[in-house]
Amino acid sequence: MNVRLDRIRLIQAALQERGWIAIVILNHDDYRYLFGTDRAQPRAIIPFQGPPELLAFSGEEPELRAALTEGEVMIFGSVGGQIHDVVGRLRELAEAAPVEWAPDGRHKVGIQQWFHTPAFLLDLFRQVNPGIEVVSSDPVMDQFRMIKEPDEIALLTEAQRIAGLGMDRARGLLRPGVTAHEIATEVTYTMMKAGADGTSTPIYVNFGIETCMLHGRLSPSPLERGELALIDLTPTVDGYCANLARTFVLGDPDERQAVLFDTYRDIVAAVRNGMKPGATVAQLDALAGDICEAHGLGDFQVYGIGHGIGLRFEEPPASTIIPPHKNLPLAEGMTVTIGHTVLAIPGFGGVRLEDVYRVGADGSDPLFEYPVDPIVAA
């Protein structure tokens, strides 16, 4: 366990600046960011001062204590024990904190509220801590997490390289009669053999009309000659997420398929050209929209052409989850995808080509170059 006290100290300074007494961590991504490892049920408190505190289940204490070079390990053997310990600890922190941090008598605690924070857990937290105001931890955490350090870029790049191996395998399997499940099985194996932890989202393998689906799945019917096949791979390495999507056609593309491919390639080129510090997803969407219009596909644009990526599969800017993020300016060191949205003609099919880029001072480069080579001999 590689506790990142450097990051924890920056976060504590930000807590003190805002007058929050703590961040309570219930999520894998923040836990890994701060403690360098993961647990099935990550639980920790970052107080505004003093050492970080891990909450251990009974039996886990010696293991966690040995791993944690500094700081306390709180122990609980049951759900009730956990709740009791956390309530008591937050009360102590509230008493130790400046009173002016709680002008209405209630101190603030930041908790992440993305897809993996269960609603019932947050409700329970509020119920047992009536004196605490829960706020989103994003304003403290995002500023650090959005800008990737070199070690993080290396892991994201490795994840993207492994996604490329998976895509090679997928492409090699495309033939009439292949099932999406067979592709998912072989691709998962290829990527895990190469070192992936697993995938951050289920593998999407969509065939034919199902390539329209904004969120994919495994198509139930086998691939047929002439159909589109959309494959979206999200392996992770030490928790860092890749995102590589390619669309293929089994045989020569027909006219509409060709238009979709040409349009998407032009979208990627235009958006990449505009992806610089200061640009926003709204601006990138406008660039994509112009391309769609020029190809006669203006009616079919879906907004949100890119999203941040790191220890979460979607991070700020994540405009399709948090609409105001469409106006968040990009900055050097962010990692952002291009190709998040499918360009689909309803009832016909859709195309998506997605890669991860690092925003540089003057422009953006893909973490890993993977070819766009859509035609597969039938």
Added chain:
Amino acid sequence: MNVRLDRIRLIQAALQERGWIAIVILNHDDYRYLFGTDRAQPRAIIPFQGPPELLAFSGEEPELRAALTEGEVMIFGSVGGQIHDVVGRLRELAEAAPVEWAPDGRHKVGIQQWFHTPAFLLDLFRQVNPGIEVVSSDPVMDQFRMIKEPDEIALLTEAQRIAGLGMDRARGLLRPGVTAHEIATEVTYTMMKAGADGTSTPIYVNFGIETCMLHGRLSPSPLERGELALIDLTPTVDGYCANLARTFVLGDPDERQAVLFDTYRDIVAAVRNGMKPGATVAQLDALAGDICEAHGLGDFQVYGIGHGIGLRFEEPPASTIIPPHKNLPLAEGMTVTIGHTVLAIPGFGGVRLEDVYRVGADGSDPLFEYPVDPIVAA
């Protein structure tokens, strides 16, 4: 898409009985239970009367409409569109419902609030529907979902059979120097080749002292001679979850390892003997506690020896998530695990042996018999 109108009608009758205007479905398990398929972002409304309503993202409409033999398909192309449509639809339902259902002017809508309901989504729902009171959908859904139909038992049994194939593969790989990641890679491949969708939780492969972890992960260090290896597998088939855990020792067990194995086998036998309609997890825990005491391990018991399992990995009774469930009486047709908790000597190691049972009229039988055979030649 095999819409289960029979189930939907029972649910609508329960909604009318309680005076709720709808259940809003944001979760995979309820979506699959009612619509016979899954989507990456499941979204549906079950109104108290009339056809069920799916919410489609733009581009998905023709596909969903073709699949849905009855009922409306609402369309939205963005997060904003989704919110607008749902708010409007709930307002219509509130106007159509008897006024006495809302004595304080606010109509009730049930939403599931388990691990996969994101806190931010529920907060957003409350914010845009101030006239609606959100309640847990459990009181309506649990009564139907806890009792498994024959088709469900068949899928749960198939998932458990596939878990057995995975465990065979894992056991065959145990040797000095093998890594947890290698085992997870090969086991995932074996189970997916056999038809598993994937797994409902990450595969746990814990070695040595890390077998103490209540919630497992992949141990970072390779297996050594004499160590315990705890493997917990959770493949799914059409969304139905398996749960099979076995603990092995590489070589002859030492005295403490032998005591842990003997104790756990006795726990399983005693709990199975007590697992009948009317029994509660609290009662089963008491049986397990007596065994722990008799073997001198009373200090190390963790409560929650079993949990329900189905389309969710943990379903009622789920006493380690929702403490009052420890007093929920079992009923014929429920599927419940025995062996949820690890029996661990902190700083030394732990054992878990978990299988899924169907509660019958007079006793419980495992869905699939898998051997307990802990010693692996080193």
